[in-house]
Amino acid sequence: MSQAQAPAVFRRPICIAGPTGSGKTAAALAAAEFLPVEVISVDSALVYRGMDIGTAKPTRAELAAVPHHLIDVIEPTEAYSAAEFVADARRLSAEILARGRLPLLVGGTMLYFKALFDGLSDMPQADEALRREIDERAARLGWPALHEELARLDPVTAARLAPLDSQRIQRALEVCQLAGRPMSELHQQRSEGVDWPLISLEPSDRAWLHRRLDQRFEQMLQDGLIEEVKAMRARGDLSLDLPSMRCVGYRQTWEALDSGDFSTLAERGSAATRQLAKRQITWLRSMPQRQIVACDHPQAQLQVLALLQKILQADGLELKA
Numbered sequence: 001m002s003q004a005q006a007p008a009v010f011r012r013p014i015c016i017a018g019p020t021g022s023g024k025t026a027a028a029l030a031a032a033e034f035l036p037v038e039v040i041s042v043d044s045a046l047v048y049r050g051m052d053i054g055t056a057k058p059t060r061a062e063l064a065a066v067p068h069h070l071i072d073v074i075e076p077t078e079a080y081s082a083a084e085f086v087a088d089a090r091r092l093s094a095e096i097l098a099r100g101r102l103p104l105l106v107g108g109t110m111l112y113f114k115a116l117f118d119g120l121s122d123m124p125q126a127d128e129a130l131r132r133e134i135d136e137r138a139a140r141l142g143w144p145a146l147h148e149e150l151a152r153l154d155p156v157t158a159a160r161l162a163p164l165d166s167q168r169i170q171r172a173l174e175v176c177q178l179a180g181r182p183m184s185e186l187h188q189q190r191s192e193g194v195d196w197p198l199i200s201l202e203p204s205d206r207a208w209l210h211r212r213l214d215q216r217f218e219q220m221l222q223d224g225l226i227e228e229v230k231a232m233r234a235r236g237d238l239s240l241d242l243p244s245m246r247c248v249g250y251r252q253t254w255e256a257l258d259s260g261d262f263s264t265l266a267e268r269g270s271a272a273t274r275q276l277a278k279r280q281i282t283w284l285r286s287m288p289q290r291q292i293v294a295c296d297h298p299q300a301q302l303q304v305l306a307l308l309q310k311i312l313q314a315d316g317l318e319l320k321a
Contacts, residue, residue, distance in 0.1 A: 011315045012194075013093045013103035014308060015116075017042070017284060018201030019277035020108050020248075021213045022295040025058055027201065027304040028106045029066060034305065035312075038067040038096045040089055042107025045247045048076045050232065053225045054249035056216065076244035077237055079126060082115040089116060090194075102312075105196070110283030117287065119193040121186040124178035126171075134170050135241065143169060154182035167246065197311045199304055200284050201295035208296040210274055217269045220249065226262070229253040248272045 018024050028039050041047075045055040049072045058068060069092050074080055089105060089112075096103040105116075138146050144163040151158035153176045161168050175183040203209040229250060232238050238245055240254055249269050256265045284290060293303045 009100070009317065010097055010102045010312070011317070013040070013097070013105055013196050014311055015042070015105040015113065015196055015198045016201070016304065017106075017110070017113055017198060017290070018108060018295060019203075019209065019280040019284075020056075020273060021209060021216055021277065022108075022201040022203065023300060024106050024108065024201055025056075025062065027199075027301050028104050029062060030301045031104060031305060031308055032066040035308065036101045037104045038069065038092075038099075038101050040092050040096075040103055040105045041068060041070040042085070042089070042105050042109050042112045043070075044080065044085075044109040044112065044243075046071045046107070047073050047080045048244050048247075049074070051076060051228070051244065051247070051250070053220050053223050053228045054247065054253070056220070076232065076242065079243055081126070082111050083120050083123065085109075085112045086115050086120055108280050110280055113198070113287070114283065116196075117193045117198075117289075119191040121188070121191075123175060123183070123186055127174060127178060130174055130177060131170060134173055138166065138170075146170075146173060149173065150176075154184055156184035157182065167243065198287060198290040199307050200287070200290035200292050201300065201304070202281060202284060202292050203296045204294040205296055209277060213273045213277060214270045217249065217273055218266055221266060221269075225249065225253055226257070226265075229257060233257065248276050 016024050016027055028037070031037055032039075043055070045051060046057055047070060048055070051057070057071065062068075063071070070085070070088060093103040093105075105113075107113075134146070143166050147158060147161065147163040147165075147169050150161070150169055150172050154172055157172045161172070172183045175181075175186065179186060232245070232250075233254065240246065240251060245251060245254055249272070252265060252269045252272055256262050256268075291307055293300055293307065297303065
């Protein structure tokens with residue numbers, strides 16, 4: 001496939017999703033060699049400044065080669081919601097299309113993709129004072145007790161959450177108090193989603209992905225992940241209570257620095273990354289519109305390019321052979 005004849009008239013963005021380590025960034029960069037693309041990151045960790053190694057952030061050369069958006073946009077002390085992502089992704093997509101370029105939404109934060117495709121409910125904004133109050137009660141009573149409280153207020157939401165899922169229990173209780181209604185009820189009232197093509201990179205052999213993730217976490221350690229987390233701790237304004245520090249790899253490294261025991265860090269980091277990948281694949285399987293490419297196939301990138309060409313031709317854009 002060669003680059004589209006100018007001026008290109010792209011009708012809509014295209015999404016490339018997949019579990020961590022499936023080769024999404026490489027596929028997007030390969031597409032950029034043939035199409036005038038701009039990448040919109042769909043990753044809840046890449047939004048944070050200073051978190052480079054543990055997030056597998058694209059390199060400076062990669063960022064310079066292709067315009068990227070929604071990377072390094074907030075501090076690790078801040079929060080970034082699915083609603084903010086949807087608003088940013090819609091705005092950026094419109095701007096990129098207006099420039100005659102193709103927006104590629106690339107990443108593995110499936111909550112963001114789901115919010116984009118299915119629409120959003122009208123949820124209240126986060127309330128930091130209320131969150132601190134909930135955290136204080138959890139410290140006294142334990143998260144299982146707060147999960148039981150949630151089961152009384154919103155049994156539908158509580159039924160899908162584990163008793164130790166602190167982040168989601170906290171948000172569900174926060175919504176109940178701020179909105180005066182259960183989160184599950186608000187979820188039923190959604191704004192309109194988008195109908196954008198979705199290419200999904202998924203392993204046909206899960207062991208292949210596990211080996212790749214083990215190797216990648218080892219490489220992160222060699223590249224200085226421990227030093228990166230040490231520097232973040234030294235700031236003095238970060239803790240494991242923040243979403244940024246609960247990211248996979250960062251939490252395990254922070255805990256190892258707390259204990260001084262690094263003997264199991266590689267094993268624990270790899271295990272957490274494999275669990276993340278498992279959750280991502282489960283989310284993807286709930287998206288029937290996706291077009292699957294086996295990320296462990298030796299010609300996976302070529303298959304992604306072929307799908308991109310097929311999608312663009314279906315949209316009425318003729319490409320050179």
